[in-house]
Amino acid sequence: MPAARLGKSDSDTQNSDRSHGRTAAKVSDYFGCNVFGQETMKLLLPKDTYKHVQEVIHRGTPLDLDAANAVASAMKTWAMSKGATHYCHWFQPMTGVTAEKHDSFIDLAEGGKAIEAFTGKQLVQQEPDASSFPSGGLRTTFEARGYTAWDPTSPAFILETPGGSTLCIPTVFISYTGESLDTKTPLLRSIEALNKAALDILGYFKADATKVFSTVGAEQEYFLIDEGYYEGRPDLMLCGRTLFGAPSPKGQQLEDHYFGSIRERVFTFMTDAEKELYKLGVPIKTRHNEVAPNQFECAPVFEEANVATDHNQLVMDIMRRVAARHGLAALFYEKPFAGVNGSGKHINWSLGTDTGKNLLSPGKTPQENLQFLIFLVATIKAVHDRSRILRAAIASSGNDHRLGANEAPPAIISVFLGAQLTRVLEDLEKGVTTKGTEPEWISIGIDKIPPILKDNTDRNRTSPFAFTGNKFEFRAVGSSFNIGAPIALLNAIVADALVQTKKDIDKLLKTKKTFKDAALEVLRRYYKDSKAVCFEGNNYSAQWEAEAAKRNLSNVKTTPEALDGLVRKDSLALFSRLGVLSETEARSRQHIQLEKYAKQIDIEAKLVIEMVMTHYVPAAAAYQKEFSATLRGVAEVLPGQTDALKIQGEILSRVTGLAAQAITAVEEIKKALVSAEKIEEAREKALAYCHKVRPLFDPVREAVDGLEGLVPDSLWPLPKYREMLFRI
Numbered sequence: 001m002p003a004a005r006l007g008k009s010d011s012d013t014q015n016s017d018r019s020h021g022r023t024a025a026k027v028s029d030y031f032g033c034n035v036f037g038q039e040t041m042k043l044l045l046p047k048d049t050y051k052h053v054q055e056v057i058h059r060g061t062p063l064d065l066d067a068a069n070a071v072a073s074a075m076k077t078w079a080m081s082k083g084a085t086h087y088c089h090w091f092q093p094m095t096g097v098t099a100e101k102h103d104s105f106i107d108l109a110e111g112g113k114a115i116e117a118f119t120g121k122q123l124v125q126q127e128p129d130a131s132s133f134p135s136g137g138l139r140t141t142f143e144a145r146g147y148t149a150w151d152p153t154s155p156a157f158i159l160e161t162p163g164g165s166t167l168c169i170p171t172v173f174i175s176y177t178g179e180s181l182d183t184k185t186p187l188l189r190s191i192e193a194l195n196k197a198a199l200d201i202l203g204y205f206k207a208d209a210t211k212v213f214s215t216v217g218a219e220q221e222y223f224l225i226d227e228g229y230y231e232g233r234p235d236l237m238l239c240g241r242t243l244f245g246a247p248s249p250k251g252q253q254l255e256d257h258y259f260g261s262i263r264e265r266v267f268t269f270m271t272d273a274e275k276e277l278y279k280l281g282v283p284i285k286t287r288h289n290e291v292a293p294n295q296f297e298c299a300p301v302f303e304e305a306n307v308a309t310d311h312n313q314l315v316m317d318i319m320r321r322v323a324a325r326h327g328l329a330a331l332f333y334e335k336p337f338a339g340v341n342g343s344g345k346h347i348n349w350s351l352g353t354d355t356g357k358n359l360l361s362p363g364k365t366p367q368e369n370l371q372f373l374i375f376l377v378a379t380i381k382a383v384h385d386r387s388r389i390l391r392a393a394i395a396s397s398g399n400d401h402r403l404g405a406n407e408a409p410p411a412i413i414s415v416f417l418g419a420q421l422t423r424v425l426e427d428l429e430k431g432v433t434t435k436g437t438e439p440e441w442i443s444i445g446i447d448k449i450p451p452i453l454k455d456n457t458d459r460n461r462t463s464p465f466a467f468t469g470n471k472f473e474f475r476a477v478g479s480s481f482n483i484g485a486p487i488a489l490l491n492a493i494v495a496d497a498l499v500q501t502k503k504d505i506d507k508l509l510k511t512k513k514t515f516k517d518a519a520l521e522v523l524r525r526y527y528k529d530s531k532a533v534c535f536e537g538n539n540y541s542a543q544w545e546a547e548a549a550k551r552n553l554s555n556v557k558t559t560p561e562a563l564d565g566l567v568r569k570d571s572l573a574l575f576s577r578l579g580v581l582s583e584t585e586a587r588s589r590q591h592i593q594l595e596k597y598a599k600q601i602d603i604e605a606k607l608v609i610e611m612v613m614t615h616y617v618p619a620a621a622a623y624q625k626e627f628s629a630t631l632r633g634v635a636e637v638l639p640g641q642t643d644a645l646k647i648q649g650e651i652l653s654r655v656t657g658l659a660a661q662a663i664t665a666v667e668e669i670k671k672a673l674v675s676a677e678k679i680e681e682a683r684e685k686a687l688a689y690c691h692k693v694r695p696l697f698d699p700v701r702e703a704v705d706g707l708e709g710l711v712p713d714s715l716w717p718l719p720k721y722r723e724m725l726f727r728i
């Protein structure tokens with residue numbers, strides 16, 4: 001076996017402190033120990049400063065300089081006690097990953113003496129280079145200035161690495177002219193827009209809530225493979241996915257990996273990663289084997305959306321780091337292996353209040369259930385009316401491989417409600433009261449407001465947006481995504497629907513209708529107009545695709561076209577009136593994603609060419625040479641075996657033909673690349689890579705995967721699927 005295909009043995013990667021036979025510390029004893037959270041602030045800050053900072057966090061009041069200096073001093077003292085020598089503004093540019101520029105606490109005092117210092121100004125604002133990050137035209141090479149600004153609503157934390165510890169301060173990232181260059185800024189804006197719109201609705205019910213926010217739990221799917229195999233696959237290292245690979249005789253067809261016993265090496269990795277995440281205050285709750293071989297999932301306890309987004313970025317970062325310590329590679333690409341399930345990031349989304357209420361949970365009183373129906377139907381309306389925005393939110397090169405592949409929701413955006421809740425809304429539309437005899441039905445006691453079940457749905461894993469009892473599960477988000485962008489867009493469209501709901505109810509109230517009658521009339525109309533987006537069946541089926549077309553639901557299958565949803569006239573108007581994105585910011589995001597898409601396909605195309613010409617064709621040639629010599633030798637020794645030699649010669653002929661097919665197909669890719677690279681306009685360039693370049697990968701892969709089934713294992717240059725997916 002070639003050296004590149006030898007994985008590290010388990011004994012090389014076992015952690016020395018696995019604690020066999022010893023009692024592990026309780027998670028609650030160290031959870032959040034590396035987080036500068038409320039308890040730490042309360043302990044280290046003066047009472048007045050602590051109270052002021054809490055007002056800043058929870059009420060959005062401005063932070064004064066004296067308080068900033070006090071926080072910075074306390075933060076420095078705390079961080080240094082944890083071994084930190086540097087700090088950084090930790091931000092989320094439009095690259096999809098996090099960024100950080102480290103500065104030491106060291107400063108020079110009089111006489112050249114070194115002291116540790118950290119001021120409020122350094123805490124609140126820094127200036128990284130903004131010209132080298134994707135900006136969609138907002139910044140150019142000679143316009144370098146950009147600013148990071150402290151986000152006090154997400155706590156600072158200590159990132160520990162073998163080389164040392166760093167204080168990380170979550171921040172927003174904006175340009176010199178004030179436009180957002182990150183995913184956090186629009187998310188925070190959407191949270192505020194949703195808060196205002198939801199509080200206006202709660203005003204009808206005289207609720208005591210003073211704040212409404214979206215809550216999120218992001219289920220993270222990922223693959224683990226041995227690091228030796230990862231380093232032996234250029235496509236995995238540079239593209240995140242395998243561009244070649246014949247199917248393993250055993251894949252996921254036996255369905256024996258899902259929820260199966262976790263292998264010891266993987267279990268050790270999981271426990272180590274969880275320990276690191278617990279120290280950072282990330283509440284990982286669940287871990288298990290997923291459907292595909294060597295695929296796994298973890299899921300957290302729900303948190304406020306902004307913190308949940310930061311924590312999900314930490315989940316991916318920590319998993320990569322810890323995997324490397326164990327001689328493993330963690331893969332977050334949506335479809336790293338053809339023929340087995342890809343990975344998603346299911347965003348469980350709901351609405352909560354500062355009084356502990358879940359607004360998407362049916363209540364025990366008539367008033368609570370009417371309130372629930374308003375938020376439920378407004379969300380359905382939002383998904384129906386703004387499906388193109390949601391489709392844009394999940395668009396990426398990687399997700400194009402996954403969506404609709406009988407393992408993930410299709411590109412058609414639809415809502416699953418469950419049979420019982422659908423019945424409730426159908427009766428609402430008809431103006432009749434649902435008759436329920438089951439004891440678990442909640443009796444609400446208002447005419448025309450039907451009884452509602454708390455656990456009123458089955459789970460539909462094929463739906464992109466499924467109601468699961470007290471939340472929606474947005475299943476179409478890709479596993480590598482920064483969830484801040486899709487959450488911001490989801491928050492925005494629901495906020496807009498709630499604003500419209502209030503306008504329509506208020507208009508009817510002017511006609512002297514009661515609130516109950518006005519609300520019911522609006523909800524009835526909304527459901528009638530939006531119910532085409534509701535689907536209870538198998539979203540994977542061809543029948544649903546045909547039915548969706550009859551319902552005039554969009555089915556945008558590739559990223560360049562899907563991104564149009566960000567810049568439609570109605571989308572731009574929505575973003576603008578809510579203050580979530582300016583037109584310039586929205587168009588920049590489309591431009592960034594189009595450029596990213598084209599660059600990713602360009603990298604894949606060039607790597608296809610390189611791998612074919614430097615790995616696979618030489619392997620085929622080596623086999624041809626070896627096999628030809630063998631046949632000649634057999635012919636000399638056994639001259640009478642003509643028929644047998646002819647049959648074996650056909651194998652040689654097939655190898656020769658497949659190698660020629662691969663070379664010919666590579667030449668076609670080269671020609672297509674020349675044409676695509678000449679295009680300057682971003683959308684046209686992305687379309688060319690999507691429809692002219694990417695389809696040319698298929699005949700190359702067909703030829704190479706065919707060769708893999710013929711060339712001896714000893715001559716095959718790269719790790720195979722059966723090795724990567726089953727040896728760990």
